[in-house]
Amino acid sequence: xxxxxxxPYLLIAPATALLCVLFLVPLVQTIALAFRANGTISLDNFxxxxxxxxxxxxxxxxxxxxxxxxxxxxxxxLGMAMMLQHLKRGRDIVIxxxxxxxxxxxxxxxxxxxxxxxxxxYLNTVLYHLGIIDGPRSWLTYETPLALLIAIxxxxxxxxxAIVLVILAAGVQLVPKEYAxxxxxxxxxPWQRFTRVMLPLLRPxxxxxxxxxxxxxxxxxATVVALGGQNFPVLMSETFNAQYFQQNYGVAAAYAVLIxxxxxxxxLVFLRLLRTPPEQLP
Amino acid sequence: xxxxxxxxLSSLRLFMVLQTRCHCERSEATRVGMRAIDRPRLLxxxxxxxxxxxxxxxxxxxxxxxxxxxxxxxxPAAADTVFLSxxxxxxxxxxxxxxxxxxxxxxxxxxxxxxxxxLPVRVQAEMQGGTHTISAIGALHGELExxxxxxxxxxxxxxxxxxxxxxxPAALMALGKLGTSxxxxxxWMQATYFMVANKQALPYLPKGxxxxxxxxxxxxxWAAAIHAKTGRRLxxxxxxxxxxxxxxVEGFLYPSYTxxxxxxxxxxxxxxxxxxxxxxxxxxxxxxxxxxxxxxPLLSGDVWIAFDHVARLLDALRQKPDDxxxxxxxxxxxxxxxxxxxxxxxxxxxxxxxxxxxxxIDYLTQPAxxxxxxxxxxxxxxxxxxxxxxxxxxxxxxxxxxxxxQSAKDALPALLPVGLGTHxxxxxxxxxxxxxxxxxxxxxxxxALAREAxxxxxxxxxxxxxCWAPDPPSxxxxxxx
Numbered sequence: 001x002x003x004x005x006x007x008p009y010l011l012i013a014p015a016t017a018l019l020c021v022l023f024l025v026p027l028v029q030t031i032a033l034a035f036r037a038n039g040t041i042s043l044d045n046f047x048x049x050x051x052x053x054x055x056x057x058x059x060x061x062x063x064x065x066x067x068x069x070x071x072x073x074x075x076x077x078l079g080m081a082m083m084l085q086h087l088k089r090g091r092d093i094v095i096x097x098x099x100x101x102x103x104x105x106x107x108x109x110x111x112x113x114x115x116x117x118x119x120x121x122y123l124n125t126v127l128y129h130l131g132i133i134d135g136p137r138s139w140l141t142y143e144t145p146l147a148l149l150i151a152i153x154x155x156x157x158x159x160x161x162a163i164v165l166v167i168l169a170a171g172v173q174l175v176p177k178e179y180a181x182x183x184x185x186x187x188x189x190p191w192q193r194f195t196r197v198m199l200p201l202l203r204p205x206x207x208x209x210x211x212x213x214x215x216x217x218x219x220x221x222a223t224v225v226a227l228g229g230q231n232f233p234v235l236m237s238e239t240f241n242a243q244y245f246q247q248n249y250g251v252a253a254a255y256a257v258l259i260x261x262x263x264x265x266x267x268l269v270f271l272r273l274l275r276t277p278p279e280q281l282p
Numbered sequence: 283x284x285x286x287x288x289x290x291l292s293s294l295r296l297f298m299v300l301q302t303r304c305h306c307e308r309s310e311a312t313r314v315g316m317r318a319i320d321r322p323r324l325l326x327x328x329x330x331x332x333x334x335x336x337x338x339x340x341x342x343x344x345x346x347x348x349x350x351x352x353x354x355x356x357x358p359a360a361a362d363t364v365f366l367s368x369x370x371x372x373x374x375x376x377x378x379x380x381x382x383x384x385x386x387x388x389x390x391x392x393x394x395x396x397x398x399x400x401l402p403v404r405v406q407a408e409m410q411g412g413t414h415t416i417s418a419i420g421a422l423h424g425e426l427e428x429x430x431x432x433x434x435x436x437x438x439x440x441x442x443x444x445x446x447x448x449x450x451p452a453a454l455m456a457l458g459k460l461g462t463s464x465x466x467x468x469x470w471m472q473a474t475y476f477m478v479a480n481k482q483a484l485p486y487l488p489k490g491x492x493x494x495x496x497x498x499x500x501x502x503x504w505a506a507a508i509h510a511k512t513g514r515r516l517x518x519x520x521x522x523x524x525x526x527x528x529x530x531v532e533g534f535l536y537p538s539y540t541x542x543x544x545x546x547x548x549x550x551x552x553x554x555x556x557x558x559x560x561x562x563x564x565x566x567x568x569x570x571x572x573x574x575x576x577x578x579p580l581l582s583g584d585v586w587i588a589f590d591h592v593a594r595l596l597d598a599l600r601q602k603p604d605d606x607x608x609x610x611x612x613x614x615x616x617x618x619x620x621x622x623x624x625x626x627x628x629x630x631x632x633x634x635x636x637x638x639x640x641x642x643i644d645y646l647t648q649p650a651x652x653x654x655x656x657x658x659x660x661x662x663x664x665x666x667x668x669x670x671x672x673x674x675x676x677x678x679x680x681x682x683x684x685x686x687x688q689s690a691k692d693a694l695p696a697l698l699p700v701g702l703g704t705h706x707x708x709x710x711x712x713x714x715x716x717x718x719x720x721x722x723x724x725x726x727x728x729x730a731l732a733r734e735a736x737x738x739x740x741x742x743x744x745x746x747x748x749c750w751a752p753d754p755p756s757x758x759x760x761x762x763x
Contacts, residue, residue: 053715119569119584135514136584141568142722229523229572246707247399 033253045250049242049258052251058233064149065224065234066217069156073213074206076157077164081172082194095169102162110226113155114140117227142231152227159223160216164209171205172198207274214270215263235259362392363638366404367420369471369625370659371395378658387645389638398425399704405434405630418639419628423457424698424706426467426626430460431703436629437464441640448647449666458626467626468643471652471661473592474622475529476683478576478599478608483508483516483586493609494686498538498558501587501612505565508586515567518585521717524574526591528710529698531717533621534589535559537696538614542753544760547738548731555614556720556727563721571722580606591623592680596660600676608683610690617694619752620687625661656681694752701747712738735762 037044049055080098084091101109116122119136127133139147175198183193199206221236235255243252370379380393396404401421408414409432419426419435429435442455442465454469479493486507487493491500505517521527532543539555540546567585576590577598588595589611599606611620627646629639645651652663653670660677662684669681687693702709712734719730742759749760 053719120582138568140572142571143568225523230521231571241711244707246711247704248708 030253030256033250034257037250045254048248048251049254052238054233054238058235058238061149061232062218062220062234062236065152065156065220066214068149068153069160070210070213070217072153072157073161073164074210076161077168077209078202080161080165081168082198084169085172095166098165099162101159102166104159106159106220106222107226109155109159110223113151113158113223114226117151140227140231145231148228148232152224152232155223155227156217156220160213164213167209167212168202168205171202174205175201203274203276207270207276210270210274211267214266218259218263218266235262362390363417363635363642364392364394364415365418365420365639365642366394366396366401366416368396368398368401368422368425369420369661371397375659382658383646383651383654386650387642389641391638391642398422399707401425402428402432402434402703405429406432409434409631414630414632414634416630417633417635418642419630420470420625421628422698423460423467423624423626424700424702426628427460427700428703429628430462430466434631435466436631436633436636437462437466438468438629438640438643439465441465441643442468445644445647448649450647450664451666454624454664457624467628468647469664470625470627470646471655472622472624472664473661474620474684474687475526475534475589475591476595476608476610476680476687477587477589477612478580478595478606478683479588480516480580480583480586481605481607484607486511493607495690496609496612498562498612498614502558502562502565505562505587509565515565516584516586517562517565518567518573518576518579518588519570520573520576520588520590520594521570521714522572522574526594527717528713529591529621530589531713532699532710533696534611534619535614537619537694537752538612538616539619541616541694543696544738544742544749545753545763547762548735549763551615552731553727556716556731560721560724560727592662592684593660596676596680598676599679600674603675603679606679608679610683610687613690613692617692618687618690619694619696621696621698622688623698624664696752697750699747700750702741702745703747705741705745705747708741709738712741738762 034045035041035043084094087094104112114121117139118124119138123139124133124136127137128135138144139151141148179197179201180193183197188196219236220234221240224232224234225237225240235258239252239255239259242248242255367379370376376393376395384391384393398421401419405416405419408416419429421429426435442458445468450469454472455465458465458467458469460466477496483504486504488500488503488507491504501517505515508514508516519525519527519530535555536543536546536552540549540551542549546552567579569579569584573579573585575594575597576585576588577595579585580588580595580598581601595608599608610618612618627643629636629643633639646655647665649663649665649667652665652667655661656663656677657670657673660680662681669678673681699706699709716730716734719725719733720727739762742761746759748758749756753760
């Protein structure tokens, strides 16, 4: 092979090697760890995982937060992206402000909301001064599961809508103005323009945003731990507990494999459901 | 180490110089290529230059990375005694160890900390690798025990004989043998768990109750009275993710009610205990499942009565010694179960500096160092020494509560789980799961205990852990009856 032909491969070799060493090898090791117990191949780790008293709660909680927060994030981000479209000036400033939560670490975001919702937090202070409550109220305990769920959904929405917005705003910019103008000419109402023209053309962006958000939502951890602690187990927090507190590496690996399988399944579903036929691409 | 850093820095500088040179060559080649007629030849030569440049750069980068890594993981100088500890891990405590407690020590010590779970892993890795860096090891009784199984400790009988003048109680010295015939560690410092109450709670104390001889029934009445009169649930437990609730179940609740832990795990006495504790939980602050260190809710007033480890209560006592009282944990039908926490000092087998480690142990068990430890980090002396006159009132409260616990007539010491090795976390989880099922999810104690007992037995079988006090000794793995 000529030297010139090898150059591209040489250039991508370090990145590929790094990915193999730091991603593929641990992945294979994790899968091997999950399916081994007492030196033989077995499903014991998965049995321990599903038999755990928190397993069902963790699955239900994770799915609940995803089902509630991801569509909410998508709807909000769509609305925000549409509004951005009509801004004549200051668009960058608005995007910058809206994406502030993106720059905050998960744990910090969780702590911000904890400061708001804790017994002596800002929410209770405001409610108290408005005369709605007569003393500190707990919102985040095992006795108030609904309030806890709402708090986590609100917090997740606050934190992660920005990333969906950034993806959708980029997608909106790629849609040629002519389509909207043509729709105008044919007498489409603003709502029709949005649902019949913009949404179908935004499909690839929506697909990317949904895949990214859902996969990340399966991995939510620090925010939920900050707000809910043990009162709100999710898959990732159970993985962490198994790994660090119980030092049961096999069960932790089983959780990791489950999260990976769920993420892959969600990705496949979105890829199929939101497939854009080539002729419809803008 | 300095030299290593300089080497790394100079290789970095070399790399930067090379980068600049390569950059110049590159831009020159492009410039020439732009105006030359034979562009393909020139471009080829430029590419060759870049190839050479790339090879040169990558070699330098590699050398630089190796040197940077060498500088980033410094090996202690040969004269330092490495002291690895699982205790006093938080930054402030470790800093106090280095700057205050070890201040007057004559030799050079490198104080490094390690998570308890990682201690046997690290020691074993050094044994397998053959490179020994650790000389002295400081850890809890239960954490040193697996090191005996690994044959990673040097017997300290000579040192123990030398230290007899320190007045370490014989019972503590006996624990330091870890079930062998030789002294495996020298007791270092001790602590335990107790209760703290805000003085505002005292008027609601049931009639005739003595704080230093409280029972669980009286504690329940007390919390219920506060709930009824103030409308607030002001009894608190550290049942959050960072809390030590499992120690309460293992060392206090179970021994007090059943006289054991593993053997009596699903006994009728345990069922009664859980029924009563679940009833008491009605008057417990529901935020308890979030609490890690009880000093915080005590100081904020969210909780008036709390149970925790001394190190996690001390801030409250020190900040507001006039607002709080400290007293032993309650007693149940079988006595006043409590968990003494004993840390010991050991010397690693094949330690690079055994004599340095021995003189370090000698130093740390001297009365002055013991008192300095008490003042700086709130662990209490194991040697016979009078508390200093200038001890702050908060630490005095804690010391009195610990003394009252140990000297209580019905005191029933329960050891930290021993011999579980890496299964310690799973064992704790069984206790917490049982608590969660019965107390938070209102399952029948009998059903929950029947569910958890086989899991507990499996852990003990896998760890081959014999029973520990207060369970009666067993020959094989401890059995749930």
